[in-house]
């Protein structure tokens with residue numbers, strides 16, 4: 258095999274790319290990971306905004322495929338801060354000696370399937386041409402930043418930042434007037450920290466969101482020891498739970514409980530902190546009655562915390578709780594009691610344009626020294642489509658997916674007409690609703706097992722069959738339609754992006770990681786049912 262020829266090219270050196278490299282290399286394959294940054298980490302390399310922190314408990318937000326690796330690392334806090342996750346991924350890269358097979362500071366620009374050679378030809382922004390049998394995307398669902406096309410954005414004379422591309426040296430907002438646009442997880446985490454420094458902080462809010470208290474705290478040595486001893490319990494969550502994480506639940510619908518018991522349970526999870534508002538009752542995602550009980554509880558909490566009733570009312574979310582990702586924050590609602598923190602509802606007072614000295618709203622201009630865009634990502638498909646991926650006959654993936662508007666995959670893993678192309682945490686998989694490392698391990702293990710099968714049976718190519726894609730899209734839609742998800746516009750449907758990229762169909766499998774895993778395993782057990790295999794020893 259030549260210097261530029263590989264068995265597999267993997268894009269991205271975050272959790273996904275690192276584990277994929279490890280697995281395939283253990284299988285004896287020649288693998289190269291291509292990574293745009295100058296270090297490992299993926300999202301956790303770039304997202305260095307103040308307060309950046311994971312919203313899964315750290316003892317679950319970690320690899321569990323190796324007990325030895327799991328037990329070698331101690332998480333310092335209940336929810337890991339970005340620098341600690343980045344340290345962890347560097348530790349993993351060193352422990353598994355992954356760096357020699359990662360090419361940093363390189364971006365894949367194009368990948369085309371050559372039907373004659375049955376190989377992927379990969380081009381990079383460093384003008385290299387590489388060849389591989391397998392082309393695997395580990396680019397993640399939330400990595401291509403979205404700055405909405407506000408008129409005049411280039412005319413602003415102050416500082417501009419996006420939370421997902423924060424300067425590595427940090428930013429000092431002391432004495433500055435700061436406007437922040439966006440109150441998703443990133444904005445909610447950043448605001449209390451920025452508020453401590455800034456002379457004035459104004460949130461321009463399009464949709465109020467539900468924010469549960471994190472109750473983050475350092476982990477004591479005793480708690481860390483317990484996590485190590487509980488390795489099997491933690492690993493088990495990756496396999497048996499819908500979210501790949503254990504979360505407190507009564508196992509009952511709120512409607513089965515008297516109001517005082519509902520309140521007691523909700524108070525308990527509010528005080529314990531974290532994502533359990535979404536799991537305390539079994540049917541919060543499907544029953545309007547239960548959903549109302551939980552969402553009203555949060556609205557009541559907002560009224561208790563925020564002193565000005567007008568401001569509190571503006572902060573009231575009105576969509577079904579958990580149909581957008583529940584946000585985990587620390588002292589978020591509290592900052593609105595501070596005199597120098599202002600809230601503008603964009604529904605009442607929309608942005609007209611960005612001007613030299615601030616943001617012009619319908620009812621006047623807010624002057625500022627810095628604008629923080631906490632406006633999220635071109636989610637699910639943005640990073641995949643940024644690469645010019647071409648399948649058989651040069652068909653661009655962009656064309657097949659109509660620029661991200663219509664996603665067609667089988668299991669979120671494979672695409673018809675794109676042989677030997679795999680996606681880790683791709684659209685139409687459950688990943689964004691889960692603890693990411695749980696989904697990543699499941700995807701990587703499945704792809705690895707598939708490649709083992711192909712190699713052992715001398716199969717040249719594998720790809721989704723067209724009818725399997727149609728059926729999978731239908732399955733994703735059908736399951737979503739039994740829940741409250743379709744009632745809410747969210748980035749799950751691409752609705753946060755302005756312009757042409759709104760999607761049809763539901764791009765997440767909402768049936769849970771545990772069920773998804775079973776489906777994927779059954780497909781493999783049945784010699785890759787729904788896939789077209791082209792090779793010597795198997796019948797497709």
Ligand code: NA7
Nearest residue numbers: 405439440441442443444463464582631632633634748753
């Ligand atoms: P999110 O969750 O996508 O949040 C983006 C925020 O930006 C959200 O409040 C959006 O409002 C707002 N936004 C987006 N476009 C606009 C425009 N045009 N005008 C005003 N406001 C806008 O991204 P995050 O980075 O916070 O979090 C991403 C994930 O990271 C999160 O789910 C966790 O998994 C970790 P909207 O709510 O759409 O009205």
